[in-house]
Amino acid sequence: MLQQDILKLYRKKYNYTQTALADQLHVSPQAISKWETRDSLPSIDNLLALSDLYNISLDELVQAGPYFKKPFTVGHRVSWKRLVIFVLVWTLFSLFVTGFGYQPWWLFAVIMLWGLVVVLPIIFDSYWTIERTHISATILSDRFFEKFSQLLKHDMKEKVNYSDITLITIRYIAKVETSPWDFWRDELVLDLVTNANTTIRLPVSVPASTFLPQLIMFLQRQHIDVEDPQGIVDKLLLGENLHDKFHEK
Template sequence: MRLQELLKQQRLQNHYTQAQLAEKLFVSTQAVSKWEHGQSVPTIDNLLMLSDLYNLSLDELVQGSPFFKKPYVVGHRYRRSRVIMFMIGWLIVSIFLSGFNFKIWSTLMIMLMFIEGFLSPLLTKDYWIIESDDIAIRQYGQGFIFKKLLAKNQQLQHVRYDDLAQVTIKYQSREHITVFDFAPDSFKMWVTAKDGRQWALDFGAHVQDFLPQFVNYLQRQGVTVNDDQQIVDLLLRGESLYNHFNAGKSGATKAN
């Protein structure tokens, strides 16, 4: 979304006419109109007054989302030290579960079942990092947890922005079969490199905190961003993506 569109959107959301806003900023109505039609841009003093008036940071005002410092991690990366501490703690719990009668094989079996069933999905969840010059991608393979964590070919992959052909943002709602089906909708960014490689990157929580500004950053790097569903505009308007794309379906009351 361009600056003039952001300025108009904020004015409308705060219920000002162009004349009322001009009076607040001590400028002419024509000046406000030119800003919103892209014929001129506000001065830094005008932008500061607008940010105070709308109670927004400058980044939120001109880029649509708060400033995020790079590197910015999307998702959760595991910490080996935390894993070790957790396993030691679970070993103690396993000993208690064995009735203080330490049986090595039964205790280890309890540990392995817990690690593979509950810990593995948390520790081996893909994540990616927005950096100044590239996107760093960490994707785990299939198999037992220790195989995924120790695999040599699962190191961070760095994809430079100038090597990207395009980026596509896509939200796909899924049909929930029963009331106990809590699987989330698919919300991904498809990254395509100029050499044909492609990655499907999941968006984490609080996507509204970084996606609008990240899209602007990609475009400034010369990367083509496809957003046919106008997801960035929906986020800027504060709409729930779940409710928007599941409109008319029962139970569509979740937040982003």
């Protein structure tokens, strides 16, 4: 998404034609057209006037949202502190379930083992960090035992320089709900393709509207091609609910 795309999107969001917007700003319709084709750029005064007209900040108008400082982490880091807290909490839970020693010791051991092997991997997920010169990603396996092994090694980080990225594609993967008890969530991911022709899938586990439009503009400034075939960024800027949009019947 480029500057001219944002200007055009907001104009349509607030139901202005080019002529109507020109009247509001006291410029010619041709000036609006040139802004939206990047033949020219609006002056500071015109940007301020657009900001007042749409009741949005200059950051939102210029770079699709509030500036986010880097490093910016998407998801929750895996840390020894979180691991230790989980083990302590699960130990207390196991003791409570087994009556604090009233039940056989082997039952306590089974519950503890089940928590460490099955529950522990569920509460940890992949995360990645946007740095000034690169993206560092910690990608965890979907398989319980493999993820558990990764957590024990605590060595899963992969660094990708922006200069090594050739393409990023934004995808929304809608899950088909087969029953009322189907709790699997939809996925929003960025498929990152490198010069080595490898693909790294980065999950978006925080509200995408808080950073994704700004990230896309930042990546484009790094001369990285970004594909958004489903119009995800436009939907976010228009304030649409992605789940509702992709589950419409």
